[in-house]
Amino acid sequence: MPIYEQAYRRWEARGPLRAVRFWPITREALSLVLAKRAFIGLLVLVWIPFVVRLIQVYIVTRFPEAGRVLPVDGRLFGDFLNQQTGLTLLLSIFGGAGLIANDLRTGAILVYLSRPLTRRDYVLGKLSVLMALNYSATLLPALLLYAVSLGLAPELFLKWELAWIAPMIVLHATILSLVVSLVALAISALSRSARVAGLAFAGVIVGLEIVRGVLEGILDRPEARVLSLQNDLRIIGNLLFGVAETGGAVPAIYPIAVLVLTAAGCLAILRARVRAVEIVR
Amino acid sequence: MSRDTGRTLPTLDGARAVFALSFERLFWSRRSLLMGVLLCLPVVFGVLYRVVLVAKLPTRLSGFDLYGTVVALYYIRNVVPLAALFYGTALVTDEVEERTITYLFTRPIRRSSVLLGKFAAYLATTLCLVLPATVVTYFLLTTAAGLSGATAHGLDLVRDLGALAMGLVAYGAFFALAGVTLRRPMIPGLLFLFVWELVANLPGYLPRLTITAWLRSLVTHHPAEEGLAQIFAQTQPAGLSLVVLSLLAGAFLALAVRIFSEREYVLDQ
Numbered sequence: 001m002p003i004y005e006q007a008y009r010r011w012e013a014r015g016p017l018r019a020v021r022f023w024p025i026t027r028e029a030l031s032l033v034l035a036k037r038a039f040i041g042l043l044v045l046v047w048i049p050f051v052v053r054l055i056q057v058y059i060v061t062r063f064p065e066a067g068r069v070l071p072v073d074g075r076l077f078g079d080f081l082n083q084q085t086g087l088t089l090l091l092s093i094f095g096g097a098g099l100i101a102n103d104l105r106t107g108a109i110l111v112y113l114s115r116p117l118t119r120r121d122y123v124l125g126k127l128s129v130l131m132a133l134n135y136s137a138t139l140l141p142a143l144l145l146y147a148v149s150l151g152l153a154p155e156l157f158l159k160w161e162l163a164w165i166a167p168m169i170v171l172h173a174t175i176l177s178l179v180v181s182l183v184a185l186a187i188s189a190l191s192r193s194a195r196v197a198g199l200a201f202a203g204v205i206v207g208l209e210i211v212r213g214v215l216e217g218i219l220d221r222p223e224a225r226v227l228s229l230q231n232d233l234r235i236i237g238n239l240l241f242g243v244a245e246t247g248g249a250v251p252a253i254y255p256i257a258v259l260v261l262t263a264a265g266c267l268a269i270l271r272a273r274v275r276a277v278e279i280v281r
Numbered sequence: 282m283s284r285d286t287g288r289t290l291p292t293l294d295g296a297r298a299v300f301a302l303s304f305e306r307l308f309w310s311r312r313s314l315l316m317g318v319l320l321c322l323p324v325v326f327g328v329l330y331r332v333v334l335v336a337k338l339p340t341r342l343s344g345f346d347l348y349g350t351v352v353a354l355y356y357i358r359n360v361v362p363l364a365a366l367f368y369g370t371a372l373v374t375d376e377v378e379e380r381t382i383t384y385l386f387t388r389p390i391r392r393s394s395v396l397l398g399k400f401a402a403y404l405a406t407t408l409c410l411v412l413p414a415t416v417v418t419y420f421l422l423t424t425a426a427g428l429s430g431a432t433a434h435g436l437d438l439v440r441d442l443g444a445l446a447m448g449l450v451a452y453g454a455f456f457a458l459a460g461v462t463l464r465r466p467m468i469p470g471l472l473f474l475f476v477w478e479l480v481a482n483l484p485g486y487l488p489r490l491t492i493t494a495w496l497r498s499l500v501t502h503h504p505a506e507e508g509l510a511q512i513f514a515q516t517q518p519a520g521l522s523l524v525v526l527s528l529l530a531g532a533f534l535a536l537a538v539r540i541f542s543e544r545e546y547v548l549d550q
Contacts, residue, residue, distance in 0.1 A: 038465065086475075094468055195374060196312055198467050199367050206475070207319050210359045215326075217354070217504065218347055219334075 021117055025125025030132060033095045042094055043136065046087045050141040053080050054148060061153045072149070072156060074165050078241025081142055081172050082234045088134045088180045089205055089230075095133045096184035097201060098194025099126045100274065105192040113276035123185070123270050130181035139173035168240045176233050179259055183229065186266035189273035205229060226254045229262060288389060292397070295390035299398025300405075307368070307406045316364055316407075321414045323351045327421030344422040345434055349502030351418060352441050356411070357496055361448040362474050364407050369456025370466040372399040373541060382546055392542040400457055400534065407449050412442055437501060444499035451492050451526045454533035461541045488515060492529065498522040 033039055053076065060072040103109040112122055146165055150157050157165070184201050191197040212228035222245075225231045232255035238245055239252055290298070307313060330347065373396070376382035385395050419438050423430040459466040459473075480487050481494040488494035497503075498517040517525075 038468070042468065090468060090471065093471070097467075193375075193378065195371065195378065195467060200312075200315060202467075202471055203315065203319055203363060203367065206359065206363060207322075210355055211322060214350060214355050218342065218350060 021121040022125035022128060025112070025117075025122065026128040026132070029099060029126065029129040033129070033133070039094060042090060046084070046091060046137040047141060049080065049083050049087075050145055053145055057145075057149050057152055061156075072153065074162055074168075075241050075243045076149075077142055077146060077165055077169055078172070078237045078243045080145060081138055081169070081176065081241075082237045082243075084138050084141070085176060085180075085230055085233055088137050088176065089202070091133045091137055092130055092180050092184035093198040093201055096130045096181065097188055097198030099129060099185060100188040100270075101191045101194045101197045104189070104273075109274065110276060113274075119271075119274050119276075123274060127181055127185055130184055131177050134177035134181055135173065138176055139170065142169045142173055172237050172240050175236060175259070179229065179233060179263060182263050182266040186269040189270055222250045223254065225250055226258050229259070231255075232258050290390050290394065292391050292394050295394025296398040296401065298390065299385070299395050300401045303399050303402035304405055307402050308409065312367070312371075313406060313410070316367055317410050319360060320364065320407075320410045323355060323418040324414050324421065326351070327418045331421055331425060344425050344430060345437075346504075348419055348422040349500075350504045351422070352415065352445075353497070353500055353502040353504050356415065356445055357448060357500060358493065361411065361445060361496075362452045362478070362493070364411070365449055365452030366456050366467075366470045366474060368403040368407060369453045370460040370470055372396065372403060372457050373460050374466065377546055386546075393538045396457065396461070396538050396541045397534075400453065403453055403457075404449060407453070408446060411445050411449065415442060415445060441500055441502075444496065447499060447523065447526050447530075448496045451496065451530045451533075454530040454537065455492065458533045458537040458540070461537050461544065484515075489517070492526070495522040495525050495529075499526075 056070050056076070057072055060067045060070060100109070103112065109122075113119065143166065146157070146169060183204070187201045187204065188194070188197045191200060209228045209230055212224055212231055215224040215227065216222075225235065235245065235250055235252075235255045236259070237243070289295075330344070373382070376385060386392070416438070419434075419441075420431055423434060455473075456466070456470060459470055463469060478491050478493045481491040481497070482488070494515075495517060499519055499522050503516070
């Protein structure tokens, strides 16, 4: 029978149980969100523009002359995704405001990080929840709209020169969902109340849009547009889908730089706030 | 003779006690800091205008025009309703979330005193943030060419301050009602502000079904706009707007007090 020395023994942690360690966090959080009836109502609201666009495509296939008033080409998908930006904000507030804030309030974050999970797993798990919600408002309806359009109007869409539409939908939906999700998650990490985090997120997005509107109105310069995240995403969408900018174009590098800096700032906030220790002053 | 601590306080006395407690908590909070930043942004713009922009802006835009744009588009249209949503929905929800509402209910004060005291604290906090910021912005923007610019439009400033206060009362009462009625008032509140209130830009009688249409009629500034607002913009008589907003605020607040007084709050375990 071995006899151990009764001194300090280094704890040897068990190795990770699975390769994709963030998945249980995502799965559980998603099941909580999807169990709420209000979320189903919100999802119905988010899919209304999809139905409207579908009717638009149908009308143009039946009455081609309507295409002069309601043009149906690659720009349709850019307009559609730009329109969905506002709705992703609502989804992010609903599903994302409490993702980290509630864990900070209840101390659950300490429990998470005391498991064989890294900080990266935790953030990735929470981010995937928001990405899934935002994809349900952007990527999913846009790709479905494209597929239905291909079926309804192959003479309009089944061309090699329009083969770029699907990859651009994936790219734009990913940029849009990622930026919105990161901002929502970072703001959630800054508060202990889901409601305050949600209102702060709405305040930041709407506040920047108001400042943009007022400054653009006063200064009459297109560069003022980059102040608003919503507008930056819209400019990127317009660039990807070839939609003409009204009121003067902004160099593409400006909105790209703003979005990259915003994403980096959000990651820095998450790095600072998601910790397995709590300093109580 | 000491007061009988078991007897319920009169409504106003109770409301005063709740106000004293809530105002301090509300004013010196991190959320007021965040809202303060949003509400004081025009002051930053005013400083920027005086230091950099005054020489570069087209001469067709006077300092008073800029001030009018800030009041009409920034405060009245967006930030005042957002501040009301931020604070108004939290009046009761905060106490429920933190599970401290039980302590308020066990005190010898009426439930109506609790809501009225908290509403007064919200109003005092937001007025303390909005009104000084508006006055400072006014002076920064209108005195670039001397003090005469500020004195010429003094009455407009007073009118704007009144309109902002009325906006905080009306929207605050509406969102207080939403806060006591709904479990999660935030998303419906945002939908109300950024979807329903757009009805104010439509023709006919429809704009009268919004709060913003009446509130916009209280100010004299009507900056150039785009889209439907430019085509169908309409204003109501200021006197009528004041009466309608007062009645709406009174009705919303009375309904909120009634619901709050009768509702059972079951706290999550």
